[in-house]
Amino acid sequence: MAGVSELExxxxxxxxxxxxxxAGKFTVDLARGLEKLAQLARTYHTRWALFGVQAxxxxxxxxxxxxxxxxxESVTLLFPEQLPAQLREPGRFTRFDGQAAEDQDATTLLRxxxxxxxxxxxxxxxxxxxxxxxxxxxxxxxxxxxxxxPPAPAxxxxxxxxxxHEPWWKNPFGRARNSLALLLECRWRLSFCPVPxxxxxxxxxxxxxxxxxxxxxxxMMEQLHLDARGDIPCLAVAHPRDIPANYYVLGExxxxxxxxxxxxxxxxxxxxxxxxRLAVAAGVPQGERFTLGSWWTHxxxxxxxxxxxxxxxxxxxxxxxxxxxxxxxxxxxxxRDLLYCQRFGIxxxxxxxxxxxTDAWTVVLADDLLQTDPTGLNPVLNEQLRLRAEAIExxxxxxxxxxxxxxxx
Numbered sequence: 039m040a041g042v043s044e045l046e047x048x049x050x051x052x053x054x055x056x057x058x059x060x061a062g063k064f065t066v067d068l069a070r071g072l073e074k075l076a077q078l079a080r081t082y083h084t085r086w087a088l089f090g091v092q093a094x095x096x097x098x099x100x101x102x103x104x105x106x107x108x109x110x111e112s113v114t115l116l117f118p119e120q121l122p123a124q125l126r127e128p129g130r131f132t133r134f135d136g137q138a139a140e141d142q143d144a145t146t147l148l149r150x151x152x153x154x155x156x157x158x159x160x161x162x163x164x165x166x167x168x169x170x171x172x173x174x175x176x177x178x179x180x181x182x183x184x185x186x187x188p189p190a191p192a193x194x195x196x197x198x199x200x201x202x203h204e205p206w207w208k209n210p211f212g213r214a215r216n217s218l219a220l221l222l223e224c225r226w227r228l229s230f231c232p233v234p235x236x237x238x239x240x241x242x243x244x245x246x247x248x249x250x251x252x253x254x255x256x257x258m259m260e261q262l263h264l265d266a267r268g269d270i271p272c273l274a275v276a277h278p279r280d281i282p283a284n285y286y287v288l289g290e291x292x293x294x295x296x297x298x299x300x301x302x303x304x305x306x307x308x309x310x311x312x313x314x315r316l317a318v319a320a321g322v323p324q325g326e327r328f329t330l331g332s333w334w335t336h337x338x339x340x341x342x343x344x345x346x347x348x349x350x351x352x353x354x355x356x357x358x359x360x361x362x363x364x365x366x367x368x369x370x371x372x373x374r375d376l377l378y379c380q381r382f383g384i385x386x387x388x389x390x391x392x393x394x395x396t397d398a399w400t401v402v403l404a405d406d407l408l409q410t411d412p413t414g415l416n417p418v419l420n421e422q423l424r425l426r427a428e429a430i431e432x433x434x435x436x437x438x439x440x441x442x443x444x445x446x447x
Contacts, residue, residue, distance in 0.1 A: 045105070045112050045198050049163045049174065059173065061183040065133045069180055072157045079157035082413055083216075084223045086158070087113050088384050089151035089414070090197050091224075095233050095383035096406075097122060097144030100355070104224060104237045106217035110200045113151070117193040120168045125195065128173045128184045131164060147382065150414075151197055152177075161200040168193035225249050230273035230402060231383040232362070234355055245276035245360050247368050247400055250385075254372040259283075261367040261437065264351075268362075271404040273380060274352050275363040299333040364404055367434065371398040377427055379417050380404045386417050393431045396438075401430055 064072075079085065087104060090113035094102045099115040124130060124145040131152050148164075152175075155162045161178040167190040174185045201216065221237055226249040228235050228242045235242045247253050260283070262275055284303045285294055295303060332342045352360040375391035380402065391399065403426075409418040417423060 045110075045114070045165075045196055049165065049176070049198055059128075059184045059186045061181070063180045064177070064182060068133050068153070072153060075153060075157035076159075078413060079154045082154075082415070083158065084220050085413065085415070086151050086154035086197075086199060087111065087220060087224070088227060089147055089154055090115070091228065091231065091235060092142075092382035092384060092414075093144045093148035093151060093195070095231065096142065096147055097125070099233055102233055102235045104220065104235065104242075106220055106238065110198050111216070111220065112196060112198045114197075115195040117168070117195075119193060120170060121166065121172075121193050121195070125166055126168070126170070126172060128166075128175050131175055132177075132182060142382070148195065148197075155197065155199040158199075163196075163198045165194075165196040165198075226251060227384045229385065230275065230366075230380055230404070232272050232274045232352060232404075233383060235383075243274055243356070243360070245274050245356075246281065247366075247402065250378065250400065252373060253368075253400060254370050256368050256370045259369040259441070261369070262361075262363050263365040263367075265362055265364045270364065271380070271382075271406045272352070272362040272364055273366055273402055273404050274356060274360040275366055277353075277359040277361055280359060296333050365430075366402045367437070368400045368402075369398055370400065371396075373397060373400070375399045376401070377430065378402045379408055379423075381408050381410065381414075381417075382406055386410065387415055389417060389419060389423075389427065391427060391431055393428065394434060396434075399434055401434075403430070 063069075091102055091104075094113075094115040097115070097117065100118050101116040103112075103114040103116075105112045105114070122144060124143070125148065130145055131149055152162060152164055156177055159179070161176070163177075164175040165187070166172045166175075167187050169189050169191070171189050172187040174187060176183045176185075221240075224235070224237060224242050229244050229246065229249050231243045233243075248255070260281055262278075264275075265272065279301060282295065282299075282301050282303050332340060335341055351362050375394040375396055375398065376388040377391050378388045378401065379386045385402070386408070391401070405426075408423065409420060410416060411418060
């Protein structure tokens with residue numbers, strides 16, 4: 039996949055070779071909107087890239103790449119087929135859109151990524167192309183140019199933002215500082231992103247909570263509520279092979295992993311809640327099955343514990359080690375009770391579950407319909423979210439009661 043340096047060269051070549059379609063000034067409403075965004079964009083200087091990632095999740099991209107170079111940073115979204123018609127209309131990106139909360143689609147989120155990058159005073163290039171053609175939108179300050187592109191072999195969207203100018207002796211340090219800030223921000227916000235994301239070749243979607251700020255290693259239990267439906271928001275949680283437990287529980291049925299099983303247990307409990315679709319049994323796994331562990335019996339025969347997953351589980355996209363999940367609970371007993379909401383692939387700033395008072399639970403929930411503040415990083419604690427938090431707290435209490443006898447063994 040092309041890095042930011044190759045994208046810089048491609049944009050420079052397009053400015054010379056591609057046919058100029060139109061040029062002009064941004065509309066008055068966009069200019070005023072960028073002035074209002076300027077302070078927020080400078081304070082949250084990595085937010086433009088996160089908007090780009092969210093556009094990829096909303097548009098069902100297959101892969102996403104972030105890159106940071108000496109002169110610029112980029113977000114590239116790869117799609118399996120032709121792009122949605124709305125994304126191939128350059129006029130949608132030359133006017134302001136104040137929509138910042140609900141009912142967002144890929145075009146709206148990509149437009150916000152462009153606007154937040156422009157609001158920092160940077161030169162921005164947006165390349166949109168597929169087999170039917172495309173365009174390159176170049177903008178800075180009040181002016182823009184649109185160049186037509188010929189058909190391309192693949193469907194992709196690339197957003198390249200030039201870094202603000204710095205003296206030559208500061209430039210290397212500025213690049214390292216800005217690249218590290220972007221990496222650290224994306225490292226935890228994209229931990230559960232359902233579309234694979236890489237930062238200069240480094241995978242950002244760990245599927246585990248350990249990259250969350252201040253999260254300690256879990257002591258007792260991890261509980262995953264798996265869901266294979268492909269039409270609802272989801273987390274990309276780590277495969278149970280990566281977080282094996284002593285016991286696997288389906289409803290009230292309990293399976294114990296032998297002490298000599300491979301891989302060795304890492305946590306005390308892992309509950310797989312997958313109503314009507316999950317089957318746990320010993321035997322040789324066949325086809326696309328969800329292997330939880332393997333071992334040799336005393337008479338030398340291999341045995342496996344596996345789950346039969348019938349629908350999309352994100353396993354192919356993540357090389358067989360990510361599963362769809364709507365809700366994940368992590369028990370660690372060393373921190374506050376926190377609720378992290380994921381919206382279009384990025385984790386929002388957490389809310390505290392004040393009703394639990396256990397200092398033991400971290401909850402991660404996928405919901406693209408949450409309302410947020412203008413930054414898109416803080417959930418609005420309205421009546422709907424408050425009721426959702428209360429339901430989660432009650433579910434955790436029931437989980438603790440149900441597991442108490444097992445934990446005492």
